Amino acid sequence: xxxxLSWRNIPNARTLxxxxxxxxxxxxxxxxxxxxxxxxxxSTKTNEIDExxxxxxxxxxxxxxxxxxxSLVLDNAVWDDAVREAYRPTLDTDxxxxxxxxxFKINNLYDGTFVLDEHFNVLxxxxxxxxxxxxxxxxxxxxxxxxxxxxxxxxxxxxxxxAGISQTRTGVAFVGIGLIRPMVGRLQIHDGTRRYLVITRxxxxxxxxxxxxxxxxxxxxxxxxKINERSMPLHSAAGELVGFLNWQARLPGAQAxxxxxxxxxQIVVLASALILLFILVSSVGLYKLxxxxxxARLVARTDWLSHLPNRRALIEALDRVRLxxxxxxxxxxxxxxxxxKDVNDIYGHSxxxxxxxxxxxxxxxxxxxxxxxxxxxxxxFAMTIGGDDAEEQATAFAVSVLDFLTTPVQLGxxxxxxxxxxxxxxxxxxxxxxxxxxxxxxxxxxxAKMSGKGRITHYDAELNSVRxxxxxxxxxxRDGLERDEFEVWYQPIxxxxxxxxxxxxxxxxxxxxxxxxxxPDTFIAIAETSGLIYKxxxxxxxxxxxxxxxxxxxxxxxxxxxxxxxxxxxxxKVASVLESTRFPAHRLQLEVTESYVLxxxxxxxMAIANLKALGTAVALDDFGTGYSSIGYLRRFxxxxxxIDKSLAGLVDHDEQAAALVSGTVRIxxxxxxAVVAEGVETEKQMKLLRLAGCDQLQGFWFSQPMPIESIxxxxxxxxx
Numbered sequence: 001x002x003x004x005l006s007w008r009n010i011p012n013a014r015t016l017x018x019x020x021x022x023x024x025x026x027x028x029x030x031x032x033x034x035x036x037x038x039x040x041x042x043s044t045k046t047n048e049i050d051e052x053x054x055x056x057x058x059x060x061x062x063x064x065x066x067x068x069x070x071s072l073v074l075d076n077a078v079w080d081d082a083v084r085e086a087y088r089p090t091l092d093t094d095x096x097x098x099x100x101x102x103x104f105k106i107n108n109l110y111d112g113t114f115v116l117d118e119h120f121n122v123l124x125x126x127x128x129x130x131x132x133x134x135x136x137x138x139x140x141x142x143x144x145x146x147x148x149x150x151x152x153x154x155x156x157x158x159x160x161x162x163a164g165i166s167q168t169r170t171g172v173a174f175v176g177i178g179l180i181r182p183m184v185g186r187l188q189i190h191d192g193t194r195r196y197l198v199i200t201r202x203x204x205x206x207x208x209x210x211x212x213x214x215x216x217x218x219x220x221x222x223x224x225x226k227i228n229e230r231s232m233p234l235h236s237a238a239g240e241l242v243g244f245l246n247w248q249a250r251l252p253g254a255q256a257x258x259x260x261x262x263x264x265x266q267i268v269v270l271a272s273a274l275i276l277l278f279i280l281v282s283s284v285g286l287y288k289l290x291x292x293x294x295x296a297r298l299v300a301r302t303d304w305l306s307h308l309p310n311r312r313a314l315i316e317a318l319d320r321v322r323l324x325x326x327x328x329x330x331x332x333x334x335x336x337x338x339x340x341k342d343v344n345d346i347y348g349h350s351x352x353x354x355x356x357x358x359x360x361x362x363x364x365x366x367x368x369x370x371x372x373x374x375x376x377x378x379x380x381f382a383m384t385i386g387g388d389d390a391e392e393q394a395t396a397f398a399v400s401v402l403d404f405l406t407t408p409v410q411l412g413x414x415x416x417x418x419x420x421x422x423x424x425x426x427x428x429x430x431x432x433x434x435x436x437x438x439x440x441x442x443x444x445x446x447x448a449k450m451s452g453k454g455r456i457t458h459y460d461a462e463l464n465s466v467r468x469x470x471x472x473x474x475x476x477x478r479d480g481l482e483r484d485e486f487e488v489w490y491q492p493i494x495x496x497x498x499x500x501x502x503x504x505x506x507x508x509x510x511x512x513x514x515x516x517x518x519x520p521d522t523f524i525a526i527a528e529t530s531g532l533i534y535k536x537x538x539x540x541x542x543x544x545x546x547x548x549x550x551x552x553x554x555x556x557x558x559x560x561x562x563x564x565x566x567x568x569x570x571x572x573k574v575a576s577v578l579e580s581t582r583f584p585a586h587r588l589q590l591e592v593t594e595s596y597v598l599x600x601x602x603x604x605x606m607a608i609a610n611l612k613a614l615g616t617a618v619a620l621d622d623f624g625t626g627y628s629s630i631g632y633l634r635r636f637x638x639x640x641x642x643i644d645k646s647l648a649g650l651v652d653h654d655e656q657a658a659a660l661v662s663g664t665v666r667i668x669x670x671x672x673x674a675v676v677a678e679g680v681e682t683e684k685q686m687k688l689l690r691l692a693g694c695d696q697l698q699g700f701w702f703s704q705p706m707p708i709e710s711i712x713x714x715x716x717x718x719x720x
Contacts, residue, residue, distance in 0.1 A: 023277050030271030046252050051230065054217055058232055058245055061211040061220070062165075065174050069201050070163035072110055073176035076100065077161070077197040078183055086115055086180045086195040091124050100197075101126030112173075112200035115180070118156070118192050120148050127170075127200075141166040143236035144175045144198065150237075155179055156194055158187060164237030166200075172222065172234065172242050173202040212247070219248035303375040305353055306360035314374040314382060318434035321386070331394035331426040333383040334441035335363070335401060338419035338453045339600075340379035345568060346602050347414065354411050355418070366400045368393045382438065391426045398422045398456045406454070421449035425459040443467045450529060474530045476513065477523055481535055485512040488543045489705040492714070493557065493676060493698045496690045501715070503555035503589070505698065506544035507705045508536065524561070533563045538573060545583035547708040551715070557589045559621065565592055566603065571610040578614070585615030589640065593621050597636060608636055619676070623647075623664065633671055641668045645679020645699070651692070652684045658692070665693040 076082065085095050100113035114125035114132060125132030137145055143166020148155070151162045155177065163176035180195040181187045201207070203222055212220035223231070224243045231244040301313035309317075318330065337359070344352040356379070363381060367373045371385035371393070385393050401420060408415045423444025425437055432440070440459040446467060448457035457463070480486055490504040510518050527533040541558050548556045564570055578585050590611060597604045597620070608618050619640035620633070633641070643664060650657035661677070668675045677689045680699030689697055703714070 023274065026274040026277070027271070030267065030274050033267050033271075047249065050250050050252050054247060054249070055230075055232060057215040057217055058220070058247065061215045061217065062234070062245070064214075065201070065207070065211065066163045066165065066176075069110070069174040069176040069199055070161050072199050072201075073161045073163065073178040073197055076113075076199070077178040077180045079180075080182050082180050082197070083182050083187065086197075087189060087193065091115070093124060096124050097126055097131075101129055108206075110199045110201045112198075112202075114198040114200075116177075116196040116198060118194035120152075120196065123195070139169045140175060140198070140200070141168045141173075141236065142238035142240055143167060143173075143242075144177065146236070146238035147175070147177055155196060165234065165242065166236050166238075167240065167242040168200065168202070171202050171204075173200045175200050175237075208245075217247045218250060219246075221246055305356055306375045308360055308364065308381075309372065309374040311374060311376045311382075314372060314376075314384060315434045315438070317372060318384060318429065318437070322429035322433065328386045329388065329390045329426055329428055330384060330386045330437060331390040331424060332437050332441040333394045333398050333401075334376075334423045334425075334438070334445040335381040335383075335398075336421050336445050336449060337379035337405075338421055338449070340418060342566060342600050342603060343416060343418065345566060346600070347416075351411065351414065351416075355409060355416060358409060358411060359405075359418075362404055363401060366397060366404070368397055371397070382441070391424070394424050394426065395456070395458075398424055402454070402456060419454040421445050421453050422456045423448055423459065424456065440464070446529075450525070470526050470529075473518070473523055473526050474532065476515065477527055477530070477532050477536065480510060480513060481532070481539065483512075485514075486510055486536070486539060487512075487707065488540055488547065489707055490544075490547075490711050491698060491705040492703045492711070493696050494702050496694050496697050501554070502696060503557055504548070504711060505557040505559070505591075506540055507559075508540045509705070528561050528563045531563070533561045534567060537561055537564045538577070541574065541577050542581065545577055545581035545588070548587070549581055549583050552584075554715075555587045555589060556583075557591055557619065559591045562593060562600075565607055566600070571607060571614065574611065574616065575614055578616075586617075589617040589619050591619045591621040591642065594623060601635075605636060608638075612637075612639075633667070633673070638673055640674045640676055642676045642678055643694070648677040648689060649679040649681065649685065651688045652682060658688060661689065661694075662692045669693065 082099075085092055085099075096113075096115065103110060103113065112125065112127040112132070114127075115123045117123050120137060122132065122135050122137070125134075132139075137148075143164055147162045147164055151160070154160055155162065156179065158179050158181050161176060161178035163174065166173055166175045168175075175198065177196055177198045179187070180197050205221070208220045208222060212218065222234070222243055223246055226233075226244050227246055230249065231246050233241055234243050234245055236242050301309055301316070303310045321330070340352065340355070343355055356375070360373075360375060360381070363383075364373050367383055368385060370387065371383050373381065373383045376382050383394070383397055385397075387393070402422060405418060405420045408417050410416075423441045423446070425440035425444055427437055427440075429437070443463050444457040444459040447463050448455045451457070487509045489507050489509045491507060492501040493503040493505060494500060495502045508520055508524070510520070510523060524533070524536075527536050537560065544556055544558055548554060560570075567573070574590070577583070578588070592604070592608070611618055617639035618636075619642055620636075620638045621642050622644045623641045641664065643661060647657055647660060651661055665675050674695045675693070676696040676698060677692075677694040678698050680686050680689060680697045680701045682701060685699075686697060686701055706714075
């Protein structure tokens with residue numbers, strides 16, 4: 001049976017579009033006819049005429065205010081009593097205050113009266129019924145100064161009163177100035193003594209309201225900046241722009257259009273009919289669109305890979321809770337996977353996707369009742385939960401997640417090691433919105449990652465200040481690289497037997513930082529977490545190769561951060577620097593930390609092999625601070641082992657440390673590796689390390705890090 005209202009009988013998309021289009025054309029024609037035949041023809045011109053009248057009225061209102069101040073000066077300055085009191089050798093301040101100073105409270109015609117001498121210095125003043133103690137004209141701004149500069153001679157000659165606008169320290173004011181003189185005859189002062197009366201009336205809402213009422217201007221108000229095309233600029237007597245006057249347009253054209261409504265009623269009826277038709281036809285399609293939109297909303301709020309809610313869904317859920325006025329404590333657990341980028345780099349993105357799916361499934365199983373887990377993007381997850389015990393449940397969930405990720409994750413035949421840094425923030429949505437709660441959890445997570453990873457950190461205010469300082473330094477590093485604020489210094493490495501400099505280690509320094517020098521221990525860690533270490537490390541390598549290139553026998557050691565080592569294109573960048581600087585590869589030694597080799601053995605083995613293929617040497621830096629396995633020394637085939645100063649610096653008073661150094665030297669010799677001892681600070685340490693068999697020594701006993709110029713000078717001295 002054919003059912004008229006069945007959705008299967010709705011026209012296809014093309015027919016529906018044609019119907020909507022035709023209805024839309026009719027609607028447009030009707031609206032255009034309605035607007036252009038009625039409103040446009042009637043209201044536009046009317047509005048333009050009224051706008052022009054209002055602008056003239058505003059100009060008249062301002063000029064009236066200026067004239068009013070001028071009249072006030074005339075009424076008060078041209079007065080015999082004022083002459084008698086103002087030209088006294090000693091002013092009667094009580095008379096001046098009672099006559100002029102109290103006027104502000106009585107009639108509000110002005111807010112300031114001042115008596116100036118012949119040099120236009122303030123002898124007496126009252127501002128808003130309070131004593132004015134300044135002597136110069138700085139308070140009055142450039143407007144009054146301009147009036148005096150332009151009319152100073154005329155003022156002294158008893159000719160006119162002058163008034164204008166000035167930007168005073170308090171605001172925009174109408175100011176007037178005139179010579180205090182008798183009402184009849186000339187001023188009987190035969191020397192250069194003159195007394196001038198200055199009156200100010202500052203622009204305020206009451207004055208503007210009175211002017212608007214007088215000149216029939218709606219909502220006349222003052223703003224420092226231009227807010228629309230009608231804004232009228234207000235200039236001081238000095239010509240400077242002090243602000244804008246604005247008002248509300250009356251739009252009398254709308255009234256005229258209503259008066260003509262009977263003539264356009266037929267057009268309105270036609271338009272209404274077409275609009276109804278358009279709505280009727282469109283509603284069918286809109287219903288389908290609504291159903292599609294509902295499905296699209298679901299897709300837009302779901303992570304395509306893990307099928308968990310995404311960031312948008314999580315924040316919207318919290319916002320709905322906030323709009324309901326829920327005052328329960330909400331906790332956000334922010335999880336960032338440690339080492340996920342290396343999984344993608346080593347095994348490929350498909351394995352990384354499988355890992356995300358597996359972790360998402362396990363995390364979702366551990367979410368407490370009432371909680372909501374979402375994938376925030378990349379390798380980040382977040383869980384929210386509310387209630388009186390929200391923070392306890394969030395902590396328990398975080399501990400469970402950390403326990404799960406401390407064990408290897410099995411993906412088919414692969415066993416993947418991965419960790420997590422977790423931040424927790426709690427609070428009510430009345431004291432901070434959802435975005436702020438997530439920001440706090442993110443700050444806590446960031447602190448956990450910076451503090452060594454694989455841990456849980458709860459947010460507090462101190463973490464926020466630490467994060468802000470790190471962000472400030474991050475921006476300073478970025479600007480410093482652009483402005484060439486960094487330098488490369490060098491610390492000599494000496495041959496243990498001949499005590500001659502055989503190599504130097506390149507160390508980055510930041511001496512030209514505008515806020516003052518900053519130690520590398522601080523800014524290098526921030527550069528690594530922000531991704532700026534790539535550019536900074538490339539700068540150090542490039543500059544060091546350029547500086548050392550002329551010294552054919554002197555070798556160069558450059559530290560490579562773990563972030564640089566993770567870069568798949570790192571070996572190509574090293575080759576590019578060697579080529580551009582013409583630095584011999586056999587003179588370059590790159591130092592990699594022990595911790596990165598342990599965390600990323602596959603990538604480390606591949607990178608070391610590629611670098612050695614270029615002809616460069618590779619050293620294991622900070623040996624003795626970590627696992628220190630003989631097995632991985634053999635596996636990675638390092639050229640040099642650098643014993644960390646935390647171990648080498650103990651040989652002169654710790655027998656166990658001395659024995660460990662001797663053992664390390666024997667192992668390195670057996671594997672064909674050279675040994676460099678760092679942190680040599682005393683002669684005794686130097687002798688003991690040399691006796692232990694170290695090939696090279698480095699430390700403050702020989703030299704502190706120095707600029708390349710000092711290295712050149714040191715080489716000249718050693719040769720002489």
